[in-house]
Amino acid sequence: MEYQDEDHLCFTMEEFALATENVSSRQRMSRKRNYDDDTRVYKSKNLEIERRRREKLSTRLLMLRSINPIITNMNRGTIIVDAITYIEKLQHEVQRLSQELHQLEATSEKTAEAKVDEIDAVEDMKHWGIQAEVRVAQIDENKLWVKIIIEKKRGRFSKLMEALNNFGIELIDTNFTTTKGAFLITSCIQVKDGERLEIHQSKSLLQEIINDISSKSE
Amino acid sequence: MEYQDEDHLCFTMEEFALATENVSSRQRMSRKRNYDDDTRVYKSKNLEIERRRREKLSTRLLMLRSINPIITNMNRGTIIVDAITYIEKLQHEVQRLSQELHQLEATSEKTAEAKVDEIDAVEDMKHWGIQAEVRVAQIDENKLWVKIIIEKKRGRFSKLMEALNNFGIELIDTNFTTTKGAFLITSCIQVKDGERLEIHQSKSLLQEIINDISSKSE
DNA sequence: ACCCACACGTGAGGC
DNA sequence: TGCCTCACGTGTGGG
Numbered sequence: 001m002e003y004q005d006e007d008h009l010c011f012t013m014e015e016f017a018l019a020t021e022n023v024s025s026r027q028r029m030s031r032k033r034n035y036d037d038d039t040r041v042y043k044s045k046n047l048e049i050e051r052r053r054r055e056k057l058s059t060r061l062l063m064l065r066s067i068n069p070i071i072t073n074m075n076r077g078t079i080i081v082d083a084i085t086y087i088e089k090l091q092h093e094v095q096r097l098s099q100e101l102h103q104l105e106a107t108s109e110k111t112a113e114a115k116v117d118e119i120d121a122v123e124d125m126k127h128w129g130i131q132a133e134v135r136v137a138q139i140d141e142n143k144l145w146v147k148i149i150i151e152k153k154r155g156r157f158s159k160l161m162e163a164l165n166n167f168g169i170e171l172i173d174t175n176f177t178t179t180k181g182a183f184l185i186t187s188c189i190q191v192k193d194g195e196r197l198e199i200h201q202s203k204s205l206l207q208e209i210i211n212d213i214s215s216k217s218e
Numbered sequence: 219m220e221y222q223d224e225d226h227l228c229f230t231m232e233e234f235a236l237a238t239e240n241v242s243s244r245q246r247m248s249r250k251r252n253y254d255d256d257t258r259v260y261k262s263k264n265l266e267i268e269r270r271r272r273e274k275l276s277t278r279l280l281m282l283r284s285i286n287p288i289i290t291n292m293n294r295g296t297i298i299v300d301a302i303t304y305i306e307k308l309q310h311e312v313q314r315l316s317q318e319l320h321q322l323e324a325t326s327e328k329t330a331e332a333k334v335d336e337i338d339a340v341e342d343m344k345h346w347g348i349q350a351e352v353r354v355a356q357i358d359e360n361k362l363w364v365k366i367i368i369e370k371k372r373g374r375f376s377k378l379m380e381a382l383n384n385f386g387i388e389l390i391d392t393n394f395t396t397t398k399g400a401f402l403i404t405s406c407i408q409v410k411d412g413e414r415l416e417i418h419q420s421k422s423l424l425q426e427i428i429n430d431i432s433s434k435s436e
Numbered sequence: 437a438c439c440c441a442c443a444c445g446t447g448a449g450g451c
Numbered sequence: 452t453g454c455c456t457c458a459c460g461t462g463t464g465g466g
Contacts, residue, residue: 045439053441
């Protein structure tokens with residue numbers, strides 16, 4: 001835009017030489033830079049190259065200025081210092097965000113990790129050769145802790161609930177999760193008042209119920 | 219480091235003038251820049267100012283180079299283009315991180331927001347006249363989050379499971395707890411494939427189911 | 437020898 | 452007016 005044309009450049013060079021040396025007796029050089037009939041005029045070889053270099057650098061500075069939103073001045077120096085402050089701000093923001101994200105992931109990844117663990121457990125179970133797992137532990141005289149893993153099929157859970165209810169087993173606290181291809185049920189169950197609770201019997205009963213459900217839904 | 223001292227600078231300037239004009243008759247200028255006894259030597263007024271400006275700009279460029287870790291070359295132009303690419307990379311990283319964070323927050327905040335939305339639904343439930351509480355929030359296009367509080371009565375939970383199963387509702391994750399006189403069920407449910415999921419319909423359906431169960435077990 | 441990048445001093449122009 | 456920034460052409464040193 002404010003670039004002078006070639007002639008004016010040459011003229012400026014001449015003026016520069018004149019002002020530098022204050023020589024008035026020298027004849028004026030030709031307007032065309034490529035003329036070399038006048039051997040007094042020295043033309044540097046890397047004139048255009050230097051011109052391209054300056055142009056490229058200016059373009060890059062303009063690009064640098066264009067991508068950061070915080071600009072205080074159009075100056076060549078302030079472009080750089082603005083870029084520096086912007087880079088620092090971005091670095092701090094990245095650090096803050098990654099830290100925040102990491103912190104937030106730490107809380108929500110526990111479930112994912114647990115799920116992954118369960119998936120692995122299910123995979124291990126398939127290696128183990130049995131599709132259903134029943135574990136029973138006694139909590140107190142009429143409470144049991146139960147863990148059940150069965151194949152995931154529609155309606156099995158409600159049937160299991162119904163069967164347990166029919167056998168007088170009451171679920172106190174239950175946690176029920178589906179992972180790919182399996183139900184995982186952990187529950188604290190309680191037998192009816194008056195009935196005696198024996199861990200092996202309960203486990204057999206649970207296995208019978210599960211077998212019944214599995215055979216019916218096959 | 220490769221900065222020449224003042225004397226050499228002056229000498230370079232003299233050499234530059236000599237080479238430019240090829241004047242051999244002129245006497246050599248003094249080494250000190252501030253001498254002006256030789257009036258032939260033209261000294262621009264903004265020489266030191268320009269020198270400070272260049273020095274400052276060079277320093278800022280070095281600072282700009284020092285804060286970005288990715289440097290391909292020591293060149294003045296590559297410093298700028300490296301800064302540009304680094305800023306772009308930082309911008310993308312900030313955008314990615316914030317988006318990820320926002321997305322992660324949305325999963326945990328959606329339930330809260332939905333809960334707030336459903337609170338007035340719960341208020342409507344009191345008009346319905348039954349002690350049961352049903353809250354429904356949408357997780358994604360075919361998943362709902364459900365919270366149910368009903369009176370604790372034997373077999374209600376299994377009946378509820380059965381009813382839900384009959385209506386094509388599948389329980390993915392369920393947490394079931396009995397406290398004094400009540401069942402508390404929170405569950406992530408999923409409708410059958412092909413069925414469309416509408417939150418108010420699902421809530422009405424749940425309310426009907428619970429109402430039916432409650433009336434039958436009265 | 438060439439090429440490239442940089443520093444230099446200076447004029448032009450804007451405020 | 453002065454101050455400040457920029458573009459210019461050139462010399463120079465390193466590869």
